[in-house]
Amino acid sequence: MKPATAATTSLRQAGVIGWPVAHSRSPTIHRYWLRKHGLAGSYDPIPVEPERIAGFLRSFASSGFVGANVTIPHKEAALAAVAHATPAASAIGAVNTLWLEDGRLHGANTDAEGFLANLDQIAPGWDGAGGPAVVLGAGGAARAIIVALRGRGVLPIAVVNRTRERAASLAERFGDHITAHDWSELPALLGTARLLVNTTSLGMAGQPPLAIDLRPLPAGALVTDIVYTPLETPLLASARARGLRTVDGLGMLLHQAVPGFELWFGVRPEVTPELRAAVVATLGAHK
Numbered sequence: 001m002k003p004a005t006a007a008t009t010s011l012r013q014a015g016v017i018g019w020p021v022a023h024s025r026s027p028t029i030h031r032y033w034l035r036k037h038g039l040a041g042s043y044d045p046i047p048v049e050p051e052r053i054a055g056f057l058r059s060f061a062s063s064g065f066v067g068a069n070v071t072i073p074h075k076e077a078a079l080a081a082v083a084h085a086t087p088a089a090s091a092i093g094a095v096n097t098l099w100l101e102d103g104r105l106h107g108a109n110t111d112a113e114g115f116l117a118n119l120d121q122i123a124p125g126w127d128g129a130g131g132p133a134v135v136l137g138a139g140g141a142a143r144a145i146i147v148a149l150r151g152r153g154v155l156p157i158a159v160v161n162r163t164r165e166r167a168a169s170l171a172e173r174f175g176d177h178i179t180a181h182d183w184s185e186l187p188a189l190l191g192t193a194r195l196l197v198n199t200t201s202l203g204m205a206g207q208p209p210l211a212i213d214l215r216p217l218p219a220g221a222l223v224t225d226i227v228y229t230p231l232e233t234p235l236l237a238s239a240r241a242r243g244l245r246t247v248d249g250l251g252m253l254l255h256q257a258v259p260g261f262e263l264w265f266g267v268r269p270e271v272t273p274e275l276r277a278a279v280v281a282t283l284g285a286h287k
């Protein structure tokens, strides 16, 4: 990736492409950094209906934007549209960050590095002893988490999912040390786990809670949830009540935004307590 230089950043326009996209916290994050660094760029929601996404991305170079984040449901369409994808984006099968380079559309997926940077910041050394890790869920976010953990050598990874075939297809896609399991196998898997990651939407406001018995987990295990509304999900609350280390999912969202901002605006921003507080203030009842 070739970041913009500070001299070229004035009035650069970026945004987040999604449908719907009004709920996205990305404008709060990027506008905070634009203000903090005194940059004249802009960052706005870019609503694009599914029927229009292919055409919108085809003509992105003439849209006036220097780049964009991509969110649900367009991450796979963005991968299909780019002239060049980073290895992580290709491995994950989705693009969440777009930029123009030499007039061509490039795409990255920064969810894996966002996930790792969050754990590194809040629980330094978390990966020192490697796996086993247990990943709950087998959707889009699970792919990013598996790529992240595999890249750090946190293996083996047990993928546990309601629909077993989806877990099996991830195990097949990502290699030897990744196995697929039913929920019924969870107690045995937790017994030796060093890391438990929830990537399902369970526990999110408006969804059923993720109710699992954490008693089998070893005392030194780390529990993290990528759901961040509420910040303390029922899973994290029950892990904390057991005295286990926990990391919430908001930091992943904040850290995944860093590479895009640097590419578009030429400054590598930091994830600070002030930024986190600015985003927490938008969570309303879900703090």
Ligand code: NAP
Pocket: 111, 136, 137, 138, 139, 140, 141, 142, 161, 162, 163, 164, 166, 199, 200, 201, 202, 204, 208, 226, 227, 228, 249, 250, 252, 253, 254, 256
């Ligand atoms: P997705 O592709 O739709 O996958 C959803 C996953 O949740 C699937 O594994 C699904 O299982 C499981 N699930 C849903 N309802 C369930 C239920 N009632 N019982 C058991 N399992 C259930 O979604 P995604 O894109 O991976 O996102 C998942 C969550 O991660 C969302 O809450 C999203 O907001 C969050 N997220 C956070 C960040 C961050 O930066 N912190 C980044 C990305 C995503 P089946 O396969 O059986 O349907």
